[in-house]
Amino acid sequence: MRDKYRMSVDQDAAGEKREVGNTQDRPTEVFISYSSKDKDKVEALAYSLEKSGFAVWWDRALLPGDSYEGTIEVALKQARAVIVCWTQNAVASDWVRSEADDARLNGKLLPIFMEEITLPKPFDRIHTENLVGWRGNRDHHAYQELEEAIRARVEGRAAKTIPWRRKWITRGAVISFIAMAGVAAANVSLIKDVFFPTETLTASQVEQIVAAALANAGRQGMDLDDRGQENLRDALASVLQSADTDKAAAKESLMAGRVGEAADSLADVARRQAEAAGGAVTAAAKSYREAGALYSATNTDAAINAYRESLKLVPVSQNPQAANELAHMLERTGDIQEARSLYTQVLESNGKTSPLWKAKMLGNLGLMDEQSGDWAGAEARLLEAMEIFKTEGDELAVAKALINLGQIAQSDERWEEASNYTERGRALSKRINMPRGEATALANMGYQAMMLDDFAEARRYFSEAETLMQANNMKTELGLIYINLTRMLSIEGKQAEAEEMAQKALKVSQEMNVRMVEGGAYNHLGNLARDQGHYDEAELYQNKAIKIFADLEAPMKLEQQYRAFAMTAEARGDLDVAIERYTKALDVVKELDAPTAQASTQLEIARLYARTGEFEKSLELVEEASANSRKAGDARGIGEAFSMRAKISNAMGDPQSAVDAYASARDSYVEAGAPARAAEAMVMISDIAFQFGDSGVAQEALEDARELMPENAPLDLKSYAAISLAEARMMNGDQEGALAAAQANIDGLASAAKTRPELRADADLVMARLRRATGDEAAASKLFTRAASLMREAGDPFVQRADQIEEERDATPTP
Known part of the structure; x- marks a missing residue:
């Protein structure tokens, strides 16, 4: 594939190759005209344009001894584009109006509004980009329009229309959002407990005690997920139904809602039982396990110690419940290797004789695979587990497995499969009257619709999920719904509404003492502040989220929050801090032994080093990322590494190597079953080909993109590719084909x-x-x-x- 796209470079169309370094060591490409009274406003623009690779001239660039008027005259003549920053001060400045008129007469004028004003003639008849209130965000549409107009002038070509579009939500970003959003990533337990039935307790009795335990967990800054809550329910049922008189004190404490006191009492009982001989050892192991489950709502360290004591008395093969619950605790505290080892031990021992234990361990290992980014491995394990559940007639577990399979597919951006799994999980949950499962499925369906730009459908699903969650006291999940809605409103550009929704999520989390949701709310408030250019406020929120996730010992969330902080530092222009924060994120995932997550973060650091011109460091990191993706068998990750190599090659002035790398990325994406990303790689080839005047290669790449493009690809990508194809066909003399491509885009x-x-x-x-x-x-x-x-x-x-x-x-x- 890579040899197919060999470009014939038109240097006239390409313009001069840019060198990396001080922009004033090169001929001026962009001249900024403004009133000296507006210097603070203009500084951000000059900085952003320099970061975009342009040689920029403005007053600050004058050196001691330079002739002011002479330097201006030389810079104006050299410049390919002259940006006039219109404000009231600029209108009143003879210098600015003179420079604007000179640029207009020489076809170099690119005016922008920095204030809402009425322009003097003849400038009032010239298109002027609106950057009023702009704070340095290079993803702002008006800035992107300006940058494209400048680049076209510098490269000697016509400017291309830039559709209004959001930044692509790449896999790394999807992983980040899923980790923070929670509902989309919520893992439901795969199997109801088969050892301790709860028929002798009324539902209200169990729920009252569970509610007390969860409230206590919140006060302790702890957050039990579905699996933790089920383990807690199992232990409560076991203790409350026990005929053992030694546990009477623990029972009394539980009925009074004093869960921590009950756990201490059970631990004392276990110690006394362990001192006895014979069968009491088994009883002691069970009491320690029950204490561990209760401690999980009050004291993580005490819970882990209790489970370990249980396993010292009775080994994994005879005590799988304790091993399973300890592994879950270790998984949540970040000790991934030991957790995986315990799940594997249960699978290899009890899984050989008990189909349900086999299915449960396959499910747990599959969920761990998902968290590490091994979606193929996760799906394979969960499918095997689901078949066992079907054979055993456990419809509850089948429904939960289907919902998790939908989550895995959506993490891998296989939206059609995600929708199929999730809808089946929802339907089965509804049929067997499992409202929590149905609500989770509806929330995931809302997330899927949101990621496919169907916001009306997303709102409908979120609304249905919200109703079910309110009816079933799923307040934690409600907070997560609000976080998802925050993200959607932000995507729609409704910043005020998004902030209001994030505050709503924050309020719910603080009322319920659910710190995981609180951290997610702070994360989104930080993102919103960053998008509006309020960087100090953003960092304040993000530091709060970092502290919460560090306190909770939630490594994946902590890693994602470091990445969010890095994005803020980058938006501020502080690349050294951004690299430092991404490096902290990388250290976290190295501890987790998650090669896919490592690769994603390494590519981000590589991108930043490329921006600073340190291409050697950048390419080294790309190679490390590629190696990690190969280690994980992640074809998509390999494609991302090729894509980053392409961007770096292009920045280094080697467009053919960039094209070759994008072609290799395309093949990796196809292998990974990610046709939208493969199509996007072809669109990137076409952009480079257009830039260097090879419309033939551009059309070949775009025709390939058209064949690859799936129906559910993002609308922005589909539309941009169709527009580019129409332009390429027109440039190559295929008028009829150009019209057909444009019409197909309209129809689509x-x-x-x-x-x-x-x-x-x-x-x-x-x-x-x-x-x-x-x-x-x-x-x-x-x-x-x-x-x-x-x-x-x-x-x-x-x-x-x-x-x-x-x-x-x-x-x-x-x-």
Whole structure:
């Protein structure tokens, strides 16, 4: 595949290759004109453009002894693009207006609004990007439009239309969100306990005592997941139904809601039983296990010690329940290797004689595989476990297995399979009256719809899940629903509503003393603050989340939070701090022996080193990431490593090596069953080919992307690829093919006209330009009008683009 895309580089189209270093050691590419009174506002723009690789000139670059006017004249002549930063001060500045007029006459002018003002003539008739309130976020759409316009000027080509689109949610980001969102990642226990039935207790009795235990856990800063809660319920039932008079004090404490006191009493009972001879050793082991389960709601260290005492008295092969519960505790505290070892011991001993123990251990090991990113291994184990549950007639466990299989598929972005598994899990949960399972499935279905941009459907599922959770006192899960909604509102650009929802999640978590949800809420509040450029506020929230996850000894969440902090530092422009935080994240996952997570973090650090020009370090990290992905058998991770190598090669001025690496990435993604990522790699090849004037290679890559693109690929990617294909076909003389590609894009976005009108508007705009190019001015005018109308429907910040489209419609067509 990699040899297919050999580019014939047009150096005129490519422009001069840029060197990495001080931008003032190279000829000026971008000249910024502004009033000296606005220097603080302009500094962020100059910094961002330099980070984007441009040689930028502004007043601060003057050296001692330089002639002010002479230096300005040279810089203006050298510059390929002149950015005029319009403010009230700039309008009043003769210097700025003179420089703006010079740039206009020489075809270099790229004006921007930094304040809401009325421009003087003739500048009021020139398209001006709106950066009012911009705080340095390079993902801001207006900034991206400006950067593309500059790059086009510098590279001597026409600017490409940039559809309004979010940053791609790559796998690393999906893993990060799932880890913080909780509902999407919630692992439900795979099997109900088969040893201690609860028929003699009423449901209200059990739930009252469980509620007291959970409330106490919250006060202790602990958070029991579904499996922990089931272990607690089992121990409560066992103690309360016991005829052993030695446990009377523990029973009394439990009925009074004093769980910690009951655990201490059971531990004393176990010590006395252990001192006795004969069969009392078995009884002591059971009492220690019960104490361990109760301690899990009050004292993690005491719980682990109690379980260890149980296993000292009776080994794993005869005491699988204690081994299983200890492994779960160790898993939550980050001792992954010992936890896996205990699950494996139970599987190899009890699993040979008990199908249910085999299924349960396969399920637990599968969930561990999922957490480490080995989704293929996780799925294989869970499928085997589910078949056993079916044979044994355990529909409850089958339903839970289906929900977990849906979670694994969505983690791997196999959305169709995820939907199938989850819907089956939901239907079975509803049939057997398991509302917790049904609610979890609905929440996951909402997450899946959200990731596929179907926000209306996502809201419907989240609403149904919320109703069930409220009816079944699932307050922890409610907090997680609110966190998911926070993320969705943020994606939609509804920052105020997103912050309100995050505060709602925070309130629920603090009322319930559920610190895991509290940490997730702080994480999202930090992300929202970062997106708005409030970096100090973001770091305050993120430090709170880091402390919570460190206190809870939740390594995967802690790793993700370090990554979030690194993203904030990067957005602020402090790359050294960003690298330091990513390195902390890497240290965490190294302790977990999670090669897939290591690879993801290594690629982030490699990306940052590339931004600083330290390409050798960057490439070393890419090789380490690739090795980790190969170790894990992760074809997708290998594809990500190739993609990063491609980006670095392109930054180093070696476009052909970049194209080769993207082609290799494409093959790895196909092997991994990730066609959308494979298609995206082809789109990246086309972008490089366009940049270097090889429209033939661009079209070949885009035709391949069209074949690879799955139906459920993100709308942004599908639309951008279709628009690029139309442009490539037009450039290569295939007018009919260009129109067909543009029309296919319009048809494909028909259902998105209400939910993503800006995407449909971009599709109409491209078709309008093609119709105008073919001389069909009547059709073009209708399409321009419809595109403008759709942009207005999208509301802020698209209204200005609607005005621009109407101006383009009304302009005299170029012969």
